[in-house]
Amino acid sequence: MNRLAIPKTYKLYIGGTFPRSESGRVYEVLSHKGDFLANAAQGSRKDARDAVVAARSALGGWAGATAYNRGQVLYRIAELLEGRRAQFIDEIMSCEGVNAAVASGQVDEAIDRWVWYAGWADKYLQVAGNANPVSGPFFNLSVPEPAGVVAIIAPQGNESLLGLVSAIAPALVAGNTVVVVANENAPLSAISLGEVLATSDVPGGVVNILTGSPAEIAPWLASHADVNALDLVGAGDLDWVELQISAADTLKRVLPPESGADAAAPALSRILAFTELKTVWHTKAVL
Amino acid sequence: MKFLDYAPAPESQALLNLKSDYGHFINGDFTAGRGTPFQTINPATEQPIAMIATANEADVDAAVSAARHAYDGVWSRLSGSDRGKYLFRIARLVQERARELAVAETLDNGKPIKETRDVDIPLVAAWFFYYAGWADKLDHAGVGPNPASLGVAAQVIPWNFPLMMLAWKIAPALAAGNTVVLKPAETTSLTALLFAEILQQADLPAGVVNIITGDGSTGQALVNHPGVNKVAFTGSTSVGRSIARSVAGTGKVLSLELGGKGANIVFDDAPIDQAVEGIVRGIFFNQGQVCCAGSRLIVQESIHDDVIDRLKRRMQTLRLGDPLDKNTDIGAINSAEQLARIRELSDLGQREGAERWSADCVIPENGFWFAPTIFTNVSTSHRIARDEIFGPVLSVLTFRTPAEAIAKANNTPYGLSAGIWSDKGSRILAVADRLRAGVIWANTFNQFDPSSPFGGYKESGYGREGGRHGLAAYLKPAVRSGSRSIAAADPVTTPVTKKSASAKKAAK
Numbered sequence: 001m002n003r004l005a006i007p008k009t010y011k012l013y014i015g016g017t018f019p020r021s022e023s024g025r026v027y028e029v030l031s032h033k034g035d036f037l038a039n040a041a042q043g044s045r046k047d048a049r050d051a052v053v054a055a056r057s058a059l060g061g062w063a064g065a066t067a068y069n070r071g072q073v074l075y076r077i078a079e080l081l082e083g084r085r086a087q088f089i090d091e092i093m094s095c096e097g098v099n100a101a102v103a104s105g106q107v108d109e110a111i112d113r114w115v116w117y118a119g120w121a122d123k124y125l126q127v128a129g130n131a132n133p134v135s136g137p138f139f140n141l142s143v144p145e146p147a148g149v150v151a152i153i154a155p156q157g158n159e160s161l162l163g164l165v166s167a168i169a170p171a172l173v174a175g176n177t178v179v180v181v182a183n184e185n186a187p188l189s190a191i192s193l194g195e196v197l198a199t200s201d202v203p204g205g206v207v208n209i210l211t212g213s214p215a216e217i218a219p220w221l222a223s224h225a226d227v228n229a230l231d232l233v234g235a236g237d238l239d240w241v242e243l244q245i246s247a248a249d250t251l252k253r254v255l256p257p258e259s260g261a262d263a264a265a266p267a268l269s270r271i272l273a274f275t276e277l278k279t280v281w282h283t284k285a286v287l
Numbered sequence: 288m289k290f291l292d293y294a295p296a297p298e299s300q301a302l303l304n305l306k307s308d309y310g311h312f313i314n315g316d317f318t319a320g321r322g323t324p325f326q327t328i329n330p331a332t333e334q335p336i337a338m339i340a341t342a343n344e345a346d347v348d349a350a351v352s353a354a355r356h357a358y359d360g361v362w363s364r365l366s367g368s369d370r371g372k373y374l375f376r377i378a379r380l381v382q383e384r385a386r387e388l389a390v391a392e393t394l395d396n397g398k399p400i401k402e403t404r405d406v407d408i409p410l411v412a413a414w415f416f417y418y419a420g421w422a423d424k425l426d427h428a429g430v431g432p433n434p435a436s437l438g439v440a441a442q443v444i445p446w447n448f449p450l451m452m453l454a455w456k457i458a459p460a461l462a463a464g465n466t467v468v469l470k471p472a473e474t475t476s477l478t479a480l481l482f483a484e485i486l487q488q489a490d491l492p493a494g495v496v497n498i499i500t501g502d503g504s505t506g507q508a509l510v511n512h513p514g515v516n517k518v519a520f521t522g523s524t525s526v527g528r529s530i531a532r533s534v535a536g537t538g539k540v541l542s543l544e545l546g547g548k549g550a551n552i553v554f555d556d557a558p559i560d561q562a563v564e565g566i567v568r569g570i571f572f573n574q575g576q577v578c579c580a581g582s583r584l585i586v587q588e589s590i591h592d593d594v595i596d597r598l599k600r601r602m603q604t605l606r607l608g609d610p611l612d613k614n615t616d617i618g619a620i621n622s623a624e625q626l627a628r629i630r631e632l633s634d635l636g637q638r639e640g641a642e643r644w645s646a647d648c649v650i651p652e653n654g655f656w657f658a659p660t661i662f663t664n665v666s667t668s669h670r671i672a673r674d675e676i677f678g679p680v681l682s683v684l685t686f687r688t689p690a691e692a693i694a695k696a697n698n699t700p701y702g703l704s705a706g707i708w709s710d711k712g713s714r715i716l717a718v719a720d721r722l723r724a725g726v727i728w729a730n731t732f733n734q735f736d737p738s739s740p741f742g743g744y745k746e747s748g749y750g751r752e753g754g755r756h757g758l759a760a761y762l763k764p765a766v767r768s769g770s771r772s773i774a775a776a777d778p779v780t781t782p783v784t785k786k787s788a789s790a791k792k793a794a795k
């Protein structure tokens with residue numbers, strides 16, 4: 001006789017904990033064949049705001065950590081993801097309708113992406129910063145710093161886990177904290193990634209994952225005054241121009257939607273898109 | 288005349304050879320505008336200087352077409368080293384005509400000749416010289432090998448550093464291979480038009496730089512023109528916000544250098560006399576009409592009285608008057624409109640309970656003037672501690688611990704500049720780390736250099752001007768060659784409307 005399996009309750013990931021949506025709403029996640037897989041939490045405006053509060057509170061610690069430390073923490077995500085490959089492959093196969101080889105390829109690429117970005121944590125500053133030869137008795141240095149809280153609409157296409165990782169990892173490298181709206185139709189791997197993050201060394205609130213309708217949640221994030229930057233990488237099917245207009249009220253840094261197989265491809269420019277350049281003039285003494 | 292009084296020492300206007308009317312500079316020639324011309328006046332005397340043309344939409348269109356034509360036909364095909372040579376020529380011509388430009392700038396803007404002569408115009412030449420050398424070295428700009436120019440850049444600049452802002456905009460744009468349509472501020476178009484004559488002397492190919500004049504509506508028509516690829520704006524946060532809205536979804540690359548409410552933090556171990564000089568430089572340089580002005584003095588409580596006493600004593604020696612006089616420290620406010628704003632906010636500061644003190648100065652009968660003023664007993668909620676005044680008005684707040692100083696300094700939606708005064712290097716480094724501002728001056732203030740990136744955090748805008756980063760603002764990565772590790776994917780360029788998005792969804 002077959003053992004009766006225990007299905008998982010998929011919830012949100014906010015501030016290092018797994019709450020249900022405060023709205024009490026769920027939506028059905030279906031397999032590619034249309035079979036019921038789970039009831040995912042349908043995140044609301046309040047959930048989005050709670051996530052921003054959590055992200056803001058976590059910012060000081062994460063941005064203030066040493067670059068070496070951030071690099072190790074991001075690498076640790078890859079280690080834990082590696083250990084749970086089977087679970088992610090299952091979820092991807094059932095949500096996306098791909099075979100085991102394709103699903104496993106996606107998980108491998110997602111793991112490698114963490115490793116690639118982890119390595120940037122203590123290097124991007126050396127590549128993007130500058131010592132400036134000003135005409136005067138000054139030591140003048142420009143260094144990139146995290147922009148703050150970054151709201152991300154994850155890619156809504158086929159590769160749900162890889163899209164999510166490709167969008168959040170570059171924002172984390174510089175020390176930003178993140179609120180991300182997951183792939184609406186394939187949210188299972190996003191919440192499982194939340195479980196990986198919760199058991200790795202990523203402090204609570206550094207990554208906050210919302211499931212639900214990007215169309216419903218995105219406007220609240222775009223207009224939120226405590227969000228510093230907006231990555232619309234997966235917002236191509238939304239009214240993203242309206243989101244960008246609303247982000248202009250507080251002059252958020254905005255990355256436009258991307259399409260095609262190379263959407264959110266790994267790039268230093270994705271790290272730098274969520275940084276601010278600070279230039280400090282230090283006066284030299286007259287000896 | 289008493290002992291220590293100064294005899295008048297006005298700079299001569301004889302080397303100026305101004306026209307009575309100026310048209311637009313489009314496609315290498317001066318052409319009459321099609322809008323209603325307006326008068327530009329000397330804000331120190333309210334005397335007219337010249338008539339300036341207004342560009343209507345047809346003029347804007349002509350200028351953008353000229354820039355596009357020059358981009359496609361000439362400038363984008365020129366080698367980097369030849370572009371650089373034109374920029375070197377311009378730098379030299381600015382140096383040759385520096386005195387003339389300084390006098391014209393002082394006349395039209397109202398700022399003291401010692402500033403235009405020693406700061407504005409030398410920096411204009413330095414900016415062109417710096418970016419000239421970049422034109423054939425774009426591989427090292429930080430955007431990958433073989434970066435591409437953007438196309439036609441629309442640039443709208445303010446009135447506080449007219450020719451300097453022009454240089455900050457035009458020099459990197461041309462070095463990167465873009466062509467330009469620039470609109471100077473309504474009240475300070477004069478030096479941009481003299482600069483157009485310099486471009487003729489440099490034999491810059493027609494249409495590479497086009498200068499059109501007019502008010503805000505001309506600027507709006509320019510940034511909204513569909514033929515433009517890049518928009519660069521320096522000015523108020525409210526206008527910057529509306530530009531960000533109107534550019535949304537168009538694919539135009541945008542950089543914004545907007546307002547500020549800079550904190551100048553003075554610790555109890557600071558060299559006080561030097562700090563006082565820095566406070567004066569921070570808020571009274573250019574009559575405080577500086578986006579990165581140190582308009583909030585945040586001084587440690589234990590030295591507050593001493594600093595304020597010495598500051599007041601120093602302010603009494605500031606000489607306000609004829610901007611053309613070589614001994615003048617404080618010139619005229621740029622316009623009646625700006626003066627009204629400064630007065631309104633200062634009166635409000637008094638009504639809100641702060642203590643107002645102004646240096647004793649004789650205010651000239653004509654022109655727009657405002658005596659250097661400080662407010663003490665200011666609290667963080669006062670409008671004069673939150674709003675950008677853009678005038679010679681300093682708000683003084685106090686603190687007890689470094690953490691309080693940092694919290695107060697960061698307590699603003701702006702994030703352009705800040706100053707730190709302390710003799711302790713480790714403290715300066717730790718405080719500079721925690722300030723959310725794009726430019727921080729330690730034991731100095733209001734220093735500028737073409738090699739040093741300048742620009743804000745938060746609502747002070749985005750993008751940098753100056754240095755390698757200022758160059759990158761006018762470049763994009765080379766077209767992708769199949770490698771996934773270098774460039775980002777193509778952005779979705781067709782704007783999606785609510786209607787088309789829901790139609791797309793329904794079709795799925």
